[in-house]
Amino acid sequence: MTLSPAFRPSARHLALGDAFYDPVAPADFPRTDIRYRNGRWAARVGLGSLDDAEWARHFGRFSPLPGSLPRPVALRYHGHQFGSYNPDLGDGRGFLFAQMHDLRDGRLLDLGTKGSGTTPWSRSGDGRLTLNGGLREVLATALLEAQGVNTSKSFSLIETGEDLERGDEPSPTRSAVLVRLSHSHIRIGSFQRLRYLEQGDDILRLLDHAVETYRPEARRPTSAATAVAFLEGVARDVARTGAQWMAAGLVHGVLNTDNINVTGESFDYGPWRFLPTYDPGFTAAYFDHAGRYAYGRQPTVLLWNLTRLAECLLDVAPQAELEATLGGFAPAFRAAFVAETLRRLGLRPAADPEADKRLVEMFWTFLEASGAPFEQAVFDHRGGRLSAGRAARSPNAEFYAGEAYGVLREALDAAEPDGGAGLDHPYFSRAEPCTLLHPEVEAILEAVNRADDWGPFRAKLDAIDAMRVAYGS
Template identity: 60%
Template sequence: MSPAPYRPSTAHADLGPGFFDAVEAARFPQAILRYRNQRWAEAVGLGHLDDAQWIGHFGRFEPLPDTLREPLALRYHGHQFRSYNPDIGDGRGFLFAQLVDGEGRLLDLGTKGSGRTPYSRFGDGRLTLKGGVREVLATALLEAFGVYTSKSFSLIETGEALERNDEPSPTRSSVLVRLSHSHIRFGTFQRLLAENDQARITRLVAHCVRHYHPQAARGGDIAKEAPALLEAAARASGAMVAEWMAAGFVHGVLNTDNCVITGESFDYGPWRFLPRYDPNFTAAYFDQTGLYAFGRQPGAIAWNLERFAECLTLVAPVAELETALKTYAPAFHAGLRRAVCARLGVTEGGEDADDELAAAFFQFLLKSQAAFERTVFDWHGGASRRDFALAGPQSSLYQGEAFERLFGALSAHAPRERAPAAAAYFDGEGPATLLIEEVEGLWAAIAEKDDWSLFAAKLDHIERARKAFDIRPERGPDGAGA
């Protein structure tokens, strides 16, 4: 990724009244820089900032030049566990700045834990340090595994003691800044539907087409652009959830306010990575019915897209919106074929061969209960990895009918050309993982001894994985890749 010039924007503010509220950031007693994403800072022209300047912008929220003059708390509604909630919005975050990266994408710098807003309800508007650490880790590993995800840009410890019901308290506090390809949620449209605001839905569709999905442009004809926008969002969302499945990732809270029109994965609360394949595995302790379990994620996103489509009935024919929704399932299946091939380091071999590889991969994981990521690690590069895999810790599992099916499917695919960093990673210490016990262990070192060495070592391992996998998520003709 080459350094890019600084290119500020005020595009979201141009939407005008009714979409956001100007707010002030909280004033924190301390500002200790715990993480800065230098690689992505350079991609948006901010790599030159020294640590004092960085803390000024992302800990005290001094405005960046020529972008938003004041933070904006965004307005939206949403279905939360399929119950409609009109009393939400940016309750502990805001849109701080907008920038254009070297690929011409409009990107947001948004916050989490930056203080109370009109939508905070009974919350304190803060983020625990543990929550910030968890989001940094999640986004790093998802990016490494080829998921189109928001990027954790900055994490600053803020020196407050927070009371929480679901973890030992008082606990340390932080403010996170994430770099995202839009914060326009399905719930942004849902609020306008609830208010029967056809004029603002029309304006928002035009904004999304212009800045995020230009391939949906139809000469300003809203009745045609709205279905085209829905189709673009459906295709991108299908690819996103396919990438989750190939990564063995469980988001945990797939509410409509946690889905954005660019099909980017973001907002990480009770996430988990699968230790072993289990369609019923859930990430959130409060998801007692398994609504957002691993195997139900494709259906959850489909349901959310239907709620987005309902909003567009104010401006577009129902029949055309229904047709647009039908693109989701094919996009998911195509994305899954692509993502499984990329994760296993083999070239795509055609629809039938790739379908067979994906089916054989998941069937083997289910039947053998092999460790998810160790299996990917052992067989990255395809059948030529047999000697390596059979010398590893899962060698006894690589036998039987399910394995023979997987090996046959791998044998039908050529190895992908490896990145220069691949050999050092795939012939090295083992896969980069973030199972719950690992996350709890490195957090314990921080909480008990202020020891950040395990956190730093984990991020180093994840970065080696990112360079080795070298997966670039694909999107549509708007070029909205990662």
């Protein structure tokens, strides 16, 4: 086996004990055709030297990685789905396959699966993933990473040779197994399950594990103080990730409590969409009839989910302190939203924070009033005063007129470009930015499904990677 000697495996999650997971066996797939492997992140965790046969054996057959988990485990959790509590959740078509450390910063990372077979939590499901679903997640995570969002990484996608029946796409449809690289799979729903089952000792055990493993800075002399500091850290990071979604124009689509983890990292992309134009009511999931998870409601939903986490800590810490900690979410989100908008626009923070707030408000007001294409408008104005020529030459130029735009233009011209804005990269000499709007994604999937043509998929990934380099992500 050609593992890098730098590979640092772990089986840290097993320290929690078997009350938190169930050992499972992966499905035995007819085929293992590698469709995507993330070479950059494989190298970063010491797995870049695997050849294709070894890659398929580990990420299609799930042969254990030396020194990590001896067999996969399906994690136990509950959660609120579209506001309704579901005690029958858990890893139903995935499992935790392995853990290892990031060779750059030492973080503990998980390799978790999607579509790897049935588990005790599958209910009536087949435990499989459609190839379309896997391709969509690869594309989403690639673009979000390129834009600097704190997201999981799609690590591997292998087509598995089964025909699946689904009610939301033409069937039979092709099958795949996805492996995601993520900084923790401990969810708000992991705590909710223990509260529902009235397992107070296990809440303390999970809290202690999460603090020691992911948030050592939250350790305090007492469990109560530790719980409050832990909630504060989770809320701060969730606020930042939510602000990044908003600045990226992402609608996650399914912000259930089992899709929010304790590191604040964004993961599990199903019916996501990117905004064509600014629209607070824009939804991603066709089944989100009430718009619960619409673009503009995402910050409110995140706070609602964090409140569910706080409820799980009520027997550990005083309610007043937990509530006070949640009170910090809104200002943390607002500050992060300003910072993330400036980052996307390639601008340095001003000496006067109020000036930054005014500029950001003007930019978003312009987006709403003008109806300009979202990502194009961000692209056209990156670099502040250095963007004037690009904006004038833009296919969007018709939107950049009038008194409201003139006021915004003056504010952009007065702002200081960030030295790391990457404007000298060829990406910014293009007329249009890289996007992943719904029609583009559908065209990529159609090429694969109708003609087994992988060219558009690979071309889009190449374009996204150019964007990532240009943005310095």
